[in-house]
Amino acid sequence: MRPKTILVSEAPRLAEGFERIRGELELPEEFPLPTLEEADRVSAAAAPSLPDRTDLPLLTVDPRGSMDLDQALCIEERPSGYRVWYAIADVASFVSPGGAIDGEARRRGETVYMPDARIPLHPPVLSEGAASLLPGVIRPAALWCLDLDSDGRTVGADVTRALVRSRERLDYDYVQAAVDTGTADGTLRLLPIVGGLRLELERARGGVTLPTPEQEVVPHGDGYRVEFRTPLPAEAWNAQISLMTGMAAAAMMLDAEMGVLRTLPPAPQETVARVRRIAAALGVSWPEGAGFGVVVHNLDPKIPGNAAFLQESTILLRGAGYTAFNGEPPKDATHAAVAAPYAHVTAPLRRLVDRYGTEVCLAVAEGVPVPEPVQEALEGLPALMAGTGRRAAAVERACVDLVEAFVLRDRVGQTFEAVVVDVGDGKPGGVVQVADPAVVAKCDGEGLALGERVQVRLTRADLVTREVRFTVA
Numbered sequence: 001m002r003p004k005t006i007l008v009s010e011a012p013r014l015a016e017g018f019e020r021i022r023g024e025l026e027l028p029e030e031f032p033l034p035t036l037e038e039a040d041r042v043s044a045a046a047a048p049s050l051p052d053r054t055d056l057p058l059l060t061v062d063p064r065g066s067m068d069l070d071q072a073l074c075i076e077e078r079p080s081g082y083r084v085w086y087a088i089a090d091v092a093s094f095v096s097p098g099g100a101i102d103g104e105a106r107r108r109g110e111t112v113y114m115p116d117a118r119i120p121l122h123p124p125v126l127s128e129g130a131a132s133l134l135p136g137v138i139r140p141a142a143l144w145c146l147d148l149d150s151d152g153r154t155v156g157a158d159v160t161r162a163l164v165r166s167r168e169r170l171d172y173d174y175v176q177a178a179v180d181t182g183t184a185d186g187t188l189r190l191l192p193i194v195g196g197l198r199l200e201l202e203r204a205r206g207g208v209t210l211p212t213p214e215q216e217v218v219p220h221g222d223g224y225r226v227e228f229r230t231p232l233p234a235e236a237w238n239a240q241i242s243l244m245t246g247m248a249a250a251a252m253m254l255d256a257e258m259g260v261l262r263t264l265p266p267a268p269q270e271t272v273a274r275v276r277r278i279a280a281a282l283g284v285s286w287p288e289g290a291g292f293g294v295v296v297h298n299l300d301p302k303i304p305g306n307a308a309f310l311q312e313s314t315i316l317l318r319g320a321g322y323t324a325f326n327g328e329p330p331k332d333a334t335h336a337a338v339a340a341p342y343a344h345v346t347a348p349l350r351r352l353v354d355r356y357g358t359e360v361c362l363a364v365a366e367g368v369p370v371p372e373p374v375q376e377a378l379e380g381l382p383a384l385m386a387g388t389g390r391r392a393a394a395v396e397r398a399c400v401d402l403v404e405a406f407v408l409r410d411r412v413g414q415t416f417e418a419v420v421v422d423v424g425d426g427k428p429g430g431v432v433q434v435a436d437p438a439v440v441a442k443c444d445g446e447g448l449a450l451g452e453r454v455q456v457r458l459t460r461a462d463l464v465t466r467e468v469r470f471t472v473a
Contacts, residue, residue: 014224017402017463018116025395028108031123034100039123042094042101043130047163048140054165056085059187060133061238064171067128068111068120070347070354072141072166073241075190081149082194086245087141087164089131091122091348091355097373101126109388111350112395115217115224115403120350127349135169142345142358144245152197157248159358159365176234195237198244207339208293208317209236212310213301215438217403226403228438230301242346243338249361250341254333256364260324260357260381262344264336267316275313282451284309292316293339304419305451307433311421312450322353322382326375353385401466407437408461408468415473418456420448432456432470445472 022029031039058072074085095101105121112119120127133139141164147156170188178184179192202209213228246262253259267275272292279286279295282305286295296313299306317337322344323330335342345361348354356374363370421440422431430448433440434456443456456470 013463014402014406015116017406017466018114018399021114021395021398021402022117022119025391025398027112027119027391027395028104029119031104032100035104036123036125038096038100039094039125043125047138048093048161050140051160051162053085053143053162054138056087056164057186058085058087058133058164058166059168059170060135060166061170061172061175061191061234064173066171067124067132067134068349069133069166069169070349071242072133072164073187073191075187075194077190078147081147081155082152082190084144084146084148084194084241084244086144086146086241086346087133087162087166088144088245088346088354088358089133089349090140090142090161090358091126091131092359093140093161094126094131095355097371097377105352105355106384109352109385110392112392114395114399115219121352122349131349133164133166135166138163138165140164142362144248146244146248148194148197152194152201154244154248157251159249159252159361161362172232172234172238175238176232179234191237191241192233195233195240198240199236202240202243202339203291203293203297205339206291206293208296208337209239210296210310210314210317211299211301212314215400215440217399224403226400226407226438228435243342245346246342246344247338247340249345249357250333250343252361252364253343253357254329254341256360256370257329258326258364258370258375258378259343259360260322260353260378261330261333262320262335262342263323263330263332264317264320264334264338265332266334266336267318271315275316278312278450279309282306282309304453307419308421308451311431311433322385324378324381326378351385352388353381356381398466401468402463404437404439404441404468405461405463405466408439408458409463412458412461415455415457416470418443418454418470420450420452420454423448423450434470439468441468441470443470443472448472 056074058074060069060072070089072087076083108121111121142159143162144159149155178188213230216229218225250261301307333341343357344354345357359374360370416434418432418434420430421433428446429444432443455473457473459471460469
């Protein structure tokens with residue numbers, strides 16, 4: 001069943017709100033002229049002399065309309081398992097260390113997505129043009145070759161620079177429909193098989209993928225709508241290919257004693273104990289000895305108690321960051337949600353750190369020293385990415401808050417069906433989730449219980465402060 005949505009008209013008023021968010025959070029917009037000039041120059045240059053792997057029938061799978069295509073894949077069957085070819089946009093082929101593009105990318109850190117605009121990490125002539133793995137054109141890439149056994153375990157990994165050519169640009173809806181109707185062939189036939197095997201391995205090692213619907217602002221006609229969207233299985237299969245590559249990259253870095261990992265410490269035992277108590281109170285089964293990933297795997301978020309548990313349990317996955325090292329590997333090298341060491345290397349068009357991680361892996365695989373500019377940059381990357389990551393998260397939350405307030409601006413005083421998804425420790429009030437429209441907001445009142453269905457009355461929907469607030473009806 002598709003999520004219920006509310007169409008938002010009067011787009012000009014929303015545009016003013018989005019512009020205010022850009023100003024408040026000091027988002028960069030226009031690229032400096034030297035950056036644009038350098039991007040034009042390198043985009044027009046001839047392709048580098050690299051091994052030709054345009055024979056591979058690569059394809060891309062991204063959200064509909066995407067032009068900044070970081071990854072292209074091809075999956076083959078082997079007598080004892082599978083081979084995954086995973087081409088990653090070779091951004092470093094276009095970026096000179098210390099140059100204008102490099103400096104501006106370090107200022108931006110990552111691409112920021114807003115309902116009405118995209119603030120890219122790199123000039124569009126690169127991110128949507130010369131460096132993007134668009135179909136039918138030859139592009140430089142970091143080409144990963146990952147061999148898997150029949151259970152989906154990685155038994156070999158290598159990466160090298162090569163020229164590639166994607167054959168097709170597909171979106172998740174298309175891939176899902178092809179699989180569901182039995183018309184998928186080639187890579188699309190094998191993607192759910194390999195993705196499914198990797199999901200089973202994730203659960204076996206204690207990894208976590210939360211089945212929580214995502215709250216999104218979606219353009220629609222001349223306005224926007226806000227909705228809860230449950231990711232398609234095709235998105236999970238595709239994500240597993242990226243995770244698998246990131247795990248292989250982390251293993252290379254640890255062996256070479258140099259790199260930058262994406263890390264998440266295990267949650268403290270007292271926090272785990274608290275979440276187990278919440279599970280018991282909400283009727284969520286957590287068998288003795290079972291890991292958190294197993295518990296959440298089959299939860300239906302449309303069930304009120306499950307929705308509340310999933311909201312509360314995100315506390316177990318807080319504290320992710322980056323850990324750089326050049327010498328002895330860090331003692332805490334694992335990402336708790338992945339349940340393995342992991343590195344970001346698959347989205348260099350949209351995230352700065354991936355370019356550096358890829359450069360480390362390419363050097364390690366070739367058996368040559370990691371370039372000095374890459375080594376020099378490693379130490380500062382965690383702080384840089386932390387700052388830009390906080391900014392991107394704040395932008396996303398502010399945009400959702402604005403559209404929520406806009407959707408509800410004329411409905412103050414009305415009542416809604418809601419589910420309590422968070423309560424204060426010993427304090428009145430909490431947080432409720434309304435399905436129609438798709439809103440999560442604070443709620444005042446006594447006696448709110450996690451997972452409870454309640455009637456709430458809207459008391460505030462402020463377009464300036466972007467605050468939405470309810471009270472128990």
